[in-house]
Amino acid sequence: MKSYIVPGLDSTDKDLLHNNGIVFFPWNTEIIVDESQLAEALRLLGATATEAATEYENMYMLTLTFNLPAVTPAGEKRALDRSRRQSRINYIEACKARLQEFVTQAQTKANEGRNKLGPAQDSFASLARQIFVAGQRSDSERLKAEFAEQFDRLLAVPHVKAARVTTGAILVYTDTICATDPRTGLGHELGEFLIVIRTDGADDGVHWFNSTRRVRTIHPGMNAPRVYADGTCCVDEIKETLLELIAQFEFATVAELAIQFVETLSNDELSKHIDRWPLAKETHK
Amino acid sequence: MASMLHNAFAHVFSFLSQPIALAVEGVLLLALVGFLAAWRYRYVKYFRPKRYFVRLLTSEQLNALKHAAVPFNTAAVNPGEEGILIPQPDFKRALKALRARVVERIDIGNRIEETVLAFALQCDPALQAFQTTLHDTTLLRWYQRWYYSLRYGRKILDVVRDGLMPSVKTDIRVHMTRGGVDCPVVDESFHVFLYAAPADANKVRPPGRLLGLDLARTRGAFGTSGQGVPIIDETSQFAIAELVDNCLYVSLDVTGTQWKTRPDLGLLVRVLQKVDEELIADKFLAEIVERANAEHPPLPEAPDSQPRNVSSEGFGGRRQTVLTSLVRDILLPAVHADVLVKQCAGSNQPPIEDGTFRIFFHASPMGSMSMETPERIWGYRLLKRGQAFVPSAMGVPIIDDAGFIVGELVGNNLYLHQEYIHYGSKIEAAMVARLLLEVRKELHSARNATAETLSRKLADHFADECSRQMKSCAARGLKATTQEMTKARNNLREVIKNARLAEGNLLRLQAAPSEELGREYDELLKLANVIDVRVSADTLVVVTKTLNCVHPKTKQKHEIGAFEIHISMRYHTIKWYNQTRKVQGGRSSMNAPHVDENGNACFGNTKELFPMLISKREFASAVELAIAFVESVNLDDTWGKHIVSWPVVAE
Numbered sequence: 001m002k003s004y005i006v007p008g009l010d011s012t013d014k015d016l017l018h019n020n021g022i023v024f025f026p027w028n029t030e031i032i033v034d035e036s037q038l039a040e041a042l043r044l045l046g047a048t049a050t051e052a053a054t055e056y057e058n059m060y061m062l063t064l065t066f067n068l069p070a071v072t073p074a075g076e077k078r079a080l081d082r083s084r085r086q087s088r089i090n091y092i093e094a095c096k097a098r099l100q101e102f103v104t105q106a107q108t109k110a111n112e113g114r115n116k117l118g119p120a121q122d123s124f125a126s127l128a129r130q131i132f133v134a135g136q137r138s139d140s141e142r143l144k145a146e147f148a149e150q151f152d153r154l155l156a157v158p159h160v161k162a163a164r165v166t167t168g169a170i171l172v173y174t175d176t177i178c179a180t181d182p183r184t185g186l187g188h189e190l191g192e193f194l195i196v197i198r199t200d201g202a203d204d205g206v207h208w209f210n211s212t213r214r215v216r217t218i219h220p221g222m223n224a225p226r227v228y229a230d231g232t233c234c235v236d237e238i239k240e241t242l243l244e245l246i247a248q249f250e251f252a253t254v255a256e257l258a259i260q261f262v263e264t265l266s267n268d269e270l271s272k273h274i275d276r277w278p279l280a281k282e283t284h285k
Numbered sequence: 286m287a288s289m290l291h292n293a294f295a296h297v298f299s300f301l302s303q304p305i306a307l308a309v310e311g312v313l314l315l316a317l318v319g320f321l322a323a324w325r326y327r328y329v330k331y332f333r334p335k336r337y338f339v340r341l342l343t344s345e346q347l348n349a350l351k352h353a354a355v356p357f358n359t360a361a362v363n364p365g366e367e368g369i370l371i372p373q374p375d376f377k378r379a380l381k382a383l384r385a386r387v388v389e390r391i392d393i394g395n396r397i398e399e400t401v402l403a404f405a406l407q408c409d410p411a412l413q414a415f416q417t418t419l420h421d422t423t424l425l426r427w428y429q430r431w432y433y434s435l436r437y438g439r440k441i442l443d444v445v446r447d448g449l450m451p452s453v454k455t456d457i458r459v460h461m462t463r464g465g466v467d468c469p470v471v472d473e474s475f476h477v478f479l480y481a482a483p484a485d486a487n488k489v490r491p492p493g494r495l496l497g498l499d500l501a502r503t504r505g506a507f508g509t510s511g512q513g514v515p516i517i518d519e520t521s522q523f524a525i526a527e528l529v530d531n532c533l534y535v536s537l538d539v540t541g542t543q544w545k546t547r548p549d550l551g552l553l554v555r556v557l558q559k560v561d562e563e564l565i566a567d568k569f570l571a572e573i574v575e576r577a578n579a580e581h582p583p584l585p586e587a588p589d590s591q592p593r594n595v596s597s598e599g600f601g602g603r604r605q606t607v608l609t610s611l612v613r614d615i616l617l618p619a620v621h622a623d624v625l626v627k628q629c630a631g632s633n634q635p636p637i638e639d640g641t642f643r644i645f646f647h648a649s650p651m652g653s654m655s656m657e658t659p660e661r662i663w664g665y666r667l668l669k670r671g672q673a674f675v676p677s678a679m680g681v682p683i684i685d686d687a688g689f690i691v692g693e694l695v696g697n698n699l700y701l702h703q704e705y706i707h708y709g710s711k712i713e714a715a716m717v718a719r720l721l722l723e724v725r726k727e728l729h730s731a732r733n734a735t736a737e738t739l740s741r742k743l744a745d746h747f748a749d750e751c752s753r754q755m756k757s758c759a760a761r762g763l764k765a766t767t768q769e770m771t772k773a774r775n776n777l778r779e780v781i782k783n784a785r786l787a788e789g790n791l792l793r794l795q796a797a798p799s800e801e802l803g804r805e806y807d808e809l810l811k812l813a814n815v816i817d818v819r820v821s822a823d824t825l826v827v828v829t830k831t832l833n834c835v836h837p838k839t840k841q842k843h844e845i846g847a848f849e850i851h852i853s854m855r856y857h858t859i860k861w862y863n864q865t866r867k868v869q870g871g872r873s874s875m876n877a878p879h880v881d882e883n884g885n886a887c888f889g890n891t892k893e894l895f896p897m898l899i900s901k902r903e904f905a906s907a908v909e910l911a912i913a914f915v916e917s918v919n920l921d922d923t924w925g926k927h928i929v930s931w932p933v934v935a936e
Contacts, residue, residue: 113784194678211678
């Protein structure tokens with residue numbers, strides 16, 4: 001019987017397979033699935049696969065392609081007649097050769113944007129901090145008291161379960177956070193979060209890590225609909241606000257905003273995949 | 286020479302008796318010696334160095350100089366290149382006190398000479414039994430081998446023996462590889478390969494200055510093969526050698542470019558000094574632990590504490606020694622439990638609470654490896670970079686000074702997100718020591734906190750961190766102006782706007798790649814004058830509204846007609862079919878002023894344009910151009926001047 005090495009699965013994917021009765025064997029970071037289980041495993045993962053022979057007999061390495069639910073913008077609204085719809089399909093088929101070029105161009109532009117964002121953020125955070133520090137008139141004792149009060153306010157922020165401080169960062173642990181899908185009105189449970197706030201505002205300032213589950217949407221291992229696997233959020237105006245608040249040592253407000261950010265969805269491409277997170281318990285009831 | 290002088294004197298003073306002649310001869314010789322001594326005193330001292338610069342001396346060696354009452358003072362020839370200056374009259378005594386000999390001299394100006402020293406072995410009878418031999422197989426001719434061996438062989442062997450023998454207690458075989466590849470040898474001896482690599486490694490250009498010595502730019506060097514412990518020069522971060530088990534590969538060309546060339550013994554001495562530091566793991570581990578304990582002293586052991594054990598799984602050899610030693614010395618006093626260090630090779634490991642403290646290398650309780658490891662962690666360069674786990678957020682993150690989350694402490698389980706120790710080298714040991722120290726601090730603070738004081742302690746810690754940030758900002762002494770701030774804010778907003786747009790486009794494309802093409806089809810339908818676009822397997826047909834063309838001279842608008850434009854995706858051709866009328870104009874039944882009865886156009890100098898666009902599947906541009914082609918006319922063309930044959934549109 002053939003066996004297949006399945007690469008690139010994270011713990012969420014493995015849990016999904018395990019919970020649905022798929023028997024697999026760990027193989028370094030990959031897993032091995034038998035031929036009899038492969039079709040069901042691929043169906044559960046929502047992926048198609050191509051196989052390649054390995055140095056071992058009857059063992060094949062798979063390359064997975066994850067099929068995301070095709071999102072046709074305003075698809076339902078568009079009243080295409082049958083022939084035009086067929087033409088559209090034919091047009092897409094005819095031009096598929098240009099897809100890679102599209103992706104490469106978009107990737108390059110996005111990388112350029114991100115590369116410029118880092119220095120712009122650092123410069124802004126640094127200047128904002130300098131202005132705040134220069135404007136401080138309180139003596140050190142009073143400042144300490146203010147900071148201690150700030151910490152109490154941080155602990156009182158809704159959803160904040162605990163907070164810790166390490167050199168250079170404040171760690172905010174939250175309870176379960178949910179987000180509502182604006183299209184359906186249904187609440188989805190995102191999970192518990194660790195929010196890491198850099199006290200100097202460097203390196204994006206705030207990172208979000210989901211300690212309950214990571215979900216594959218457009219990218220694998222997403223911490224929240226708009227938070228990537230590395231804990232950074234998508235490019236959003238909130239970055240400016242967060243950095244300014246960090247510069248002013250308003251960490252309670254930073255935590256509050258950071259929680260609101262994951263709770264709130266907009267109409268962007270990432271938010272559309274909120275349905276990948278399980279429904280909140282209250283919604284079930 | 287002496288007999289010649291004597292004969293000359295005998296000839297000149299032949300008129301004197303022999304005793305008197307001998308006396309005169311003696312006086313004159315004494316005068317000559319006196320003159321030479323005076324000349325040397327007067328002139329030679331001006332050419333001799335005044336002071337000698339010596340670097341890389343250990344504290345013991347400096348103490349030996351002090352005990353021998355050798356005066357010296359510290360100095361640096363370049364930033365970061367510190368050493369000591371010894372006055373010339375005391376240099377001999379210094380060499381004696383250090384039991385050293387000069388291998389190389391370099392004039393560094395201002396009558397200062399830098400000396401590269403090799404230190405003689407102590408008279409350990411156990412070491413005398415071991416031999417150092419030279420193996421030269423790269424020189425093919427026997428006389429070349431003999432020449433090299435006789436002239437330089439002994440010098441090379443002495444340098445290698447003096448450099449390595451205190452650490453290497455076995456026979457040493459020196460292989461003159463001269464820029465080749467030599468596979469590692471596994472036997473009882475220690476092998477030194479000069480200018481060699483253990484496997485096919487890229488040749489790289491070494492920096493101009495290395496280990497305090499100027500290198501000729503033309504010289505080559507090997508990059509690291511990744512098979513063993515790279516020996517790194519801290520100043521230039523260049524790998525100077527590689528240690529693969531009992532084989533040392535010197536990456537630099539120390540042998541000389543030709544068979545007659547003198548080997549670079551000074552460079553070899555310096556390389557071996559660095560290698561020696563790596564070889565004595567016990568010594569550098571002791572230094573690292575001492576430094577760590579000085580930074581954050583360990584808490585005293587509880588009186589009832591049991592003897593604890595450190596075990597490891599998945600580690601072997603030097604890595605195991607270094608790891609277990611560091612864990613024992615730094616972490617064990619803080620955890621008060623047995624410690625298990627486990628190599629997990631990038632897998633998820635559930636936290637276990639059974640009284641044993643576990644360190645999972647390259648693991649996380651959940652999630653996958655999707656973060657690029659930074660180049661440095663706590664300032665220590667990673668010898669190998671790779672993918673690291675993203676934090677699970679289940680415990681307390683251990684964060685380096687640049688904000689990278691190195692690992693996590695989940696109860697009694699320490700997860701390290703990357704494989705931080707590949708070879709057990711000194712630099713890796715220093716980095717792991719720092720990591721363990723941070724964990725110890727975390728454990729201490731958790732142990733000391735009681736439920737009542739925890740909240741207050743946290744608030745104080747928070748206030749301290751904020752105050753520290755304020756002080757560090759104030760200490761930099763920078764004061765931003767409001768204008769600078771406004772400029773930075775506007776810049777950030779602009780960058781966010783553009784980056785958001787670019788990210789949105791990419792995400793849309795990644796979410797539904799083919800939809801981008803569907804959108805393009807939709808855009809085609811929205812083009813001016815386009816009614817429909819039908820696409821079959823190999824042809825794209827664009828149905829247009831009635832197209833008009835303006836006569837460039839009369840400015841009258843002529844109605845050409847409604848068109849079907851056929852684009853063949855197979856043959857990369859384009860044809861125009863007028864659905865309203867065909868006109869006698871140049872030829873019979875013309876579809877448009879420049880389109881004949883078969884739908885073929887007279888393109889002129891643009892005939893390559895349409896096939897190019899069609900082959901690249903740039904249909905939107907092709908359709909726009911195809912419509913514009915019908916709507917324009919060139920009166921100089923034979924067909925173009927028949928535009929007047931098309932009916933004029935009534936105003």
